[in-house]
Amino acid sequence: MERRRVILETAEALLGEQGYDSATLKAIGERVGIPTASVYHYFSDRHQIDSLLAQRHELEARVGASLSSRDVRTLHDAVDAVIDPTWDYLRRHPSCVELWFAGEVADIVRAYDEAQAMQVLRVLVERGLLPVGTPPLVMQVAWETGHRLFEVAFRRTPTGTLPRSASSAALWPRTSRPMPCRRRGHAVDRHEAADPR
Structure with a gap:
């Protein structure tokens, strides 16, 4: 669960810094230091990350x-x-x-x-x-x-x-x-x- 939290926090940071189009799963994975495929282990797609972040606010x-x-x-x-x-x-x-x-x-x-x-x-x-x-x-x-x-x-x-x-x-x-x-x-x-x- 710690990795999942880090991915969400990283996605949120990228959204704020670079905008929606730049906060891709690839960019999120790179910033966290894991392959993009590993991001899919925690989240089914970008929409799931976006949805969780929107609810989090x-x-x-x-x-x-x-x-x-x-x-x-x-x-x-x-x-x-x-x-x-x-x-x-x-x-x-x-x-x-x-x-x-x-x-x-x-x-x-x-x-x-x-x-x-x-x-x-x-x-x-x-x-x-x-x-x-x-x-x-x-x-x-x-x-x-x-x-x-x-x-x-x-x-x-x-x-x-x-x-x-x-x-x-x-x-x-x-x-x-x-x-x-x-x-x-x-x-x-x-x-x-x-x-x-």
Whole structure:
């Protein structure tokens, strides 16, 4: 089991240092000091290594703990409770970024996204921040949108840095100033924009 742990740690290091395409089984074996064929003794293929590494990161528990905080009293707080620990974690673990956005772990990522979206929906409904009966599809779309924003950000820079900060405040300001859209020649506030009448 020690060799298996060393192979996983080496794979994670290579992902962070050289990217997904360079962290091959051959490169992993060379760094560990064993033939590529020996890597297959411990893992059936590259996908198994990727899957185990993705599960190892336990990002779900980090987001869940942040979301459970008593400080989450508004939708804005809930967005921050999801974005901030995710952003921080991805910035500190480039290997996770490589797996999440460049790797072949689509099933694991999809399952994570679905589970997290449902957890967030449940918490928001329990706290009265969303109405009972909010369709799960609403949260799934919101979660997928957030996932894509992270992917775009981390594809642009290794740290995924936004111009202002990693907080959702850059995307969702707390003020209720008018939105830039116009209707009948005047600025429309957020609530009018949501009501097409």
